[in-house]
Amino acid sequence: MKLIQAIIRKEKLNEVLTALFAKEVYGVTVSKVQGHGGETEEVQNYRGTTVKMELAEKVQLEIGVTEPFVDKAVQAILKSARTGEVGDGKIFVVPVEKVYRIRTGEEDAAAVTPVLVGR
Amino acid sequence: MEKWPQTIRLLGLGLVLSLVLLSGLAFAQDAEVPAIDTGDTAFMLVSAALVLLMTPALAFFYGGLVRAKNALNTMMMSFIALGFVGVAWALIGYTLSFTPGNPFFGSLRHAFMNGVGLTPEGVIWPVTIPHVLWVAYQGTFCIITAALISGAIVERMRFAPYIAFITLWSIFVYAPLAHMVWGGGWLSAGGLFGDGFALDFAGGTVVHINAAVAALVAVLVLGKRKDYGKQAILPHNVPFVLLGAGLLWFGWVGFNAGSAWSAGGIAGLALTNTFFAPMATLVVWTLLDFGRTKKATAVGAATAIVVGLVAVTPAAGFVSPMSAIIIGAIAAVPSYFGILWRSRSGLDDSLDVVAAHGLGGITGALLTGVFANTALNSAGANGLLYGNPGQFMIQLGAIAVAIVYSLVVSFVLLKIIGAITPLSADSKAEGLGMDVTQHGEEAYTDGEGAVLIASSEAARPMVAVKPAGSKA
Numbered sequence: 001m002k003l004i005q006a007i008i009r010k011e012k013l014n015e016v017l018t019a020l021f022a023k024e025v026y027g028v029t030v031s032k033v034q035g036h037g038g039e040t041e042e043v044q045n046y047r048g049t050t051v052k053m054e055l056a057e058k059v060q061l062e063i064g065v066t067e068p069f070v071d072k073a074v075q076a077i078l079k080s081a082r083t084g085e086v087g088d089g090k091i092f093v094v095p096v097e098k099v100y101r102i103r104t105g106e107e108d109a110a111a112v113t114p115v116l117v118g119r
Numbered sequence: 120m121e122k123w124p125q126t127i128r129l130l131g132l133g134l135v136l137s138l139v140l141l142s143g144l145a146f147a148q149d150a151e152v153p154a155i156d157t158g159d160t161a162f163m164l165v166s167a168a169l170v171l172l173m174t175p176a177l178a179f180f181y182g183g184l185v186r187a188k189n190a191l192n193t194m195m196m197s198f199i200a201l202g203f204v205g206v207a208w209a210l211i212g213y214t215l216s217f218t219p220g221n222p223f224f225g226s227l228r229h230a231f232m233n234g235v236g237l238t239p240e241g242v243i244w245p246v247t248i249p250h251v252l253w254v255a256y257q258g259t260f261c262i263i264t265a266a267l268i269s270g271a272i273v274e275r276m277r278f279a280p281y282i283a284f285i286t287l288w289s290i291f292v293y294a295p296l297a298h299m300v301w302g303g304g305w306l307s308a309g310g311l312f313g314d315g316f317a318l319d320f321a322g323g324t325v326v327h328i329n330a331a332v333a334a335l336v337a338v339l340v341l342g343k344r345k346d347y348g349k350q351a352i353l354p355h356n357v358p359f360v361l362l363g364a365g366l367l368w369f370g371w372v373g374f375n376a377g378s379a380w381s382a383g384g385i386a387g388l389a390l391t392n393t394f395f396a397p398m399a400t401l402v403v404w405t406l407l408d409f410g411r412t413k414k415a416t417a418v419g420a421a422t423a424i425v426v427g428l429v430a431v432t433p434a435a436g437f438v439s440p441m442s443a444i445i446i447g448a449i450a451a452v453p454s455y456f457g458i459l460w461r462s463r464s465g466l467d468d469s470l471d472v473v474a475a476h477g478l479g480g481i482t483g484a485l486l487t488g489v490f491a492n493t494a495l496n497s498a499g500a501n502g503l504l505y506g507n508p509g510q511f512m513i514q515l516g517a518i519a520v521a522i523v524y525s526l527v528v529s530f531v532l533l534k535i536i537g538a539i540t541p542l543s544a545d546s547k548a549e550g551l552g553m554d555v556t557q558h559g560e561e562a563y564t565d566g567e568g569a570v571l572i573a574s575s576e577a578a579r580p581m582v583a584v585k586p587a588g589s590k591a
Contacts, residue, residue: 043412044353045411045412045414045416045419046353046354046416046418047416047418047419047422047458047462047471048458048459048460048461048462048463048471049351049352049353049462050412051351051353
């Protein structure tokens with residue numbers, strides 16, 4: 001059981017989701033995040049006020065998967081989220097102690113295997 | 120806790136003072152009353168509605184420029200002028216502005232709308248619209264002028280003293296200055312300048328310079344925001360700023376063209392100039408933006424439109440459209456660099472009222488004295504370019520009088536109010552945001568975490584105002 005935490009460019013979200021779904025990874029939580037990853041700061045002007053935007057908006061994906069899916073998911077993200085420029089993001093793979101599905105009380109592998117309603 | 124009784128006491132004091140000051144001044148007026156013209160009346164009905172819209176427009180313009188936590192407070196500072204200043208106008212402001220009196224203010228002849236009827240009878244100028252409409256139309260000017268001041272002191276001034284200030288200001292500063300320039304007073308013909316008179320078609324001096332000086336005084340009295348110069352303070356909604364600028368331009372047609380008081384050639388001239396001048400300002404401002412940052416900014420475009428409108432306001436019915444384009448183009452420069460200088464200075468004129476309305480207003484008033492042409496409007500005067508250099512000096516003199524008068528009286532009013540109740544919010548309230556601390560509301564809330572309290576509990580003050588988990 002692993003939790004894949006990927007921080008990607010927000011304009012790459014649709015490509016990454018498509019790539020994940022193609023590898024049959026369906027359970028994803030997406031959140032908007034801000035961070036600093038060493039990119040060049042963007043300069044903005046509001047009347048006389050000039051500011052450097054030190055935080056860039058990113059999208060974070062959280063995906064709980066069983067071992068056979070870890071590499072598939074990581075490769076899919078690496079391929080679809082990459083532009084080659086600074087700021088493409090990071091992927092963290094972290095161990096998960098326990099998973100429960102709230103609806104049924106199922107645990108671990110059963111809990112992260114999506115029920116594909118109507119697919 | 121807002122101290123409402125104090126505000127009411129202040130307003131009462133102002134009213135009594137003005138009554139004492141002015142009682143016994145009564146004047147006769149010749150009785151030749153022009154007939155109503157239905158075309159003129161229809162035009163002025165529309166113009167009054169247009170100028171009324173400018174105050175909500177200003178609320179959006181200012182509201183977009185502040186941080187999200189102060190959006191409602193900033194917008195309310197404009198909206199509340201529609202209430203307090205509008206009522207003060209009907210009760211006393213109008214009669215002090217537009218009735219014959221001494222050189223500085225009018226009489227109490229039309230106080231409480233007394234004798235204001237459905238014919239032009241009693242209007243100080245020979246207009247062909249109902250007296251009631253004239254009062255309403257002129258009232259919309261007073262309202263927006265008072266609201267303009269708020270841009271300088273947003274995000275920190277407490278709401279009750281703000282209401283007291285703009286209401287008293289409309290009586291003791293706006294009305295006398297309107298009387299001096301438009302009501303047959305000191306800056307009109309037969310006053311300070313002998314046979315000459317200050318040219319101010321729709322309010323460059325009375326409205327914009329006047330409000331900007333009061334704004335400057337308010338900044339100096341209140342001081343800067345605690346974050347000013349330490350943190351980046353960014354506009355929270357630039358589309359609001361553009362919306363406000365667009366609606367202001369639309370309303371300004373009523374402001375400038377309506378100041379012809381009649382649907383004719385001069386109104387057509389004023390409307391055309393009200394279109395072309397800001398257009399020229401927008402062009403020059405955009406080029407300056409490109410030169411400075413290589414990008415044309417949206418806040419800059421909105422600001423440029425307002426600056427161009429301000430500059431053409433005194434000139435609108437006196438100059439040719441080509442002159443208006445030149446006025447608009449020139450006006451971009453002092454305001455553009457004024458804003459750049461201001462935001463690097465210690466002067467927290469938060470939304471640049473001085474740079475936009477003060478510098479724009481002075482530029483416009485002076486250039487009116489350059490480009491005014493009696494071949495277009497015989498009721499005006501020739502400017503410098505048309506063989507009358509004296510008019511430029513008159514414009515300069517009128518500007519000086521407006522600055523000194525507004526400066527002194529605005530300062531005194533703020534000091535009096537400040538002696539009764541604090542003008543500024545404390546730094547904790549300022550940090551929390553003026554929406555929550557002054558109004559008990561937020562502009563943008565999704566209701567998450569909002570738990571309904573029973574009505575018996577709600578009667579306890581401050582519970583709803585203090586966010587959960589805050590250090591009291």
